[in-house]
Amino acid sequence: MIGIYFSGTGNTRHCIEKFTKAYDPEAIVYSIEDIRLPELIRSETEIVFGYPTQYSSMPKILRDFMIQNQELWQGKKVFILTTMRMFSGDGAGVLARLLETFGAAVIGGLHLKMPDSISDEKVLKTTLEKNRQLVTESEEKIKKAVQKLQMGKPPQEGLGAFSHLAGLFGQRLYFYNKTKRYTDKLTIHSKKCIGCGKCVKLCPMKNIVMENGIAKSGDQCTMCYRCINHCPKQAITLLGHRVYEQGWIEKYLQK
Numbered sequence: 729m730i731g732i733y734f735s736g737t738g739n740t741r742h743c744i745e746k747f748t749k750a751y752d753p754e755a756i757v758y759s760i761e762d763i764r765l766p767e768l769i770r771s772e773t774e775i776v777f778g779y780p781t782q783y784s785s786m787p788k789i790l791r792d793f794m795i796q797n798q799e800l801w802q803g804k805k806v807f808i809l810t811t812m813r814m815f816s817g818d819g820a821g822v823l824a825r826l827l828e829t830f831g832a833a834v835i836g837g838l839h840l841k842m843p844d845s846i847s848d849e850k851v852l853k854t855t856l857e858k859n860r861q862l863v864t865e866s867e868e869k870i871k872k873a874v875q876k877l878q879m880g881k882p883p884q885e886g887l888g889a890f891s892h893l894a895g896l897f898g899q900r901l902y903f904y905n906k907t908k909r910y911t912d913k914l915t916i917h918s919k920k921c922i923g924c925g926k927c928v929k930l931c932p933m934k935n936i937v938m939e940n941g942i943a944k945s946g947d948q949c950t951m952c953y954r955c956i957n958h959c960p961k962q963a964i965t966l967l968g969h970r971v972y973e974q975g976w977i978e979k980y981l982q983k
């Protein structure tokens with residue numbers, strides 16, 4: 729088995745690592761940012777995919793990766809896990825349907841509630857304790873899902889017709905434009921930026937460059953929120969106008 733994921737703030741990376749280690753201690757997980765990945769996929773039959781739900785859809789960077797490598801998915805046996813803060817009708821289903829068109833067999837899906845990565849929106853913010861609890865509960869859910877998979881009865885979250893309708897009418901119809909293309913809406917507040925370059929290094933899309941000692945954003949943002957959650961000066965926003973609370977998985981792991 730191999731694990732393949734995309735993760736902005738580490739929630740999904742954490743979950744897929746837990747999942748694959750419980751299922752097969754030898755399994756290794758790779759980010760889609762790893763350029764060796766296409767070669768590694770060829771020799772594997774069983775794959776676990778992981779990604780954060782964005783409006784009951786998948787990040788544009790992942791969709792593009794799947795399409796660019798579409799000849800790789802034929803005959804693969806796939807399990808899909810998605811992370812979210814609150815709700816996703818068919819978070820796993822969107823990738824399942826795409827993979828099936830490329831000839832893969834999707835055997836199961838899992839939806840995991842994790843801390844919210846949208847640091848510039850107040851609405852889903854909660855306490856550190858509650859966020860840690862979310863992570864612990866998801867870890868428990870992962871253990872049970874792996875047991876079911878090993879018994880030949882993998883969970884089917886997000887995969888059925890009802891989930892499809894919930895995702896479509898609950899979110900995707902209203903928000904589809906947000907994940908259809910990359911966005912140019914990332915704002916770097918130049919007065920706050922100290923030119924440390926952290927965001928440039930972290931961005932999976934190479935969407936940020938330094939210009940005259942200040943970070944500057946382009947139009948290829950996949951809304952992963954990695955830079956926004958890590959900027960030491962809270963100088964970056966996307967959906968909101970100010971950063972309320974920055975977060976990443978290490979902050980929520982129980983000591």
Ligand SMILES: Cc1cc2nc3c(=O)[nH]c(=O)nc-3n(C[C@H](O)[C@H](O)[C@H](O)COP(=O)(O)O)c2cc1C
Pocket residue numbers: 734735736737738739740741779780781782783784811812813814815816842843844845846899951952953
């Ligand atoms: C642009 C964007 C859209 C999101 N949409 C949803 C959503 O529709 N429902 C939800 O429950 N969580 C949503 N989230 C929250 C993330 O899915 C959640 O925090 C996820 O665990 C982040 O994973 P990561 O750390 O691997 O990036 C959204 C996050 C972002 C950045």
Ligand code: SF4
Pocket residue numbers: 916920921922923924925926927928942943958959960961962963964
């Ligand atoms: S991480 Fe923040 S402070 Fe550092 S260069 Fe980027 S925007 Fe500027």
Ligand code: SF4
Pocket residue numbers: 914930931932933934935936945948949950951952953954955956
């Ligand atoms: S600009 Fe920031 S939010 Fe956008 S893709 Fe790059 S790291 Fe992610």
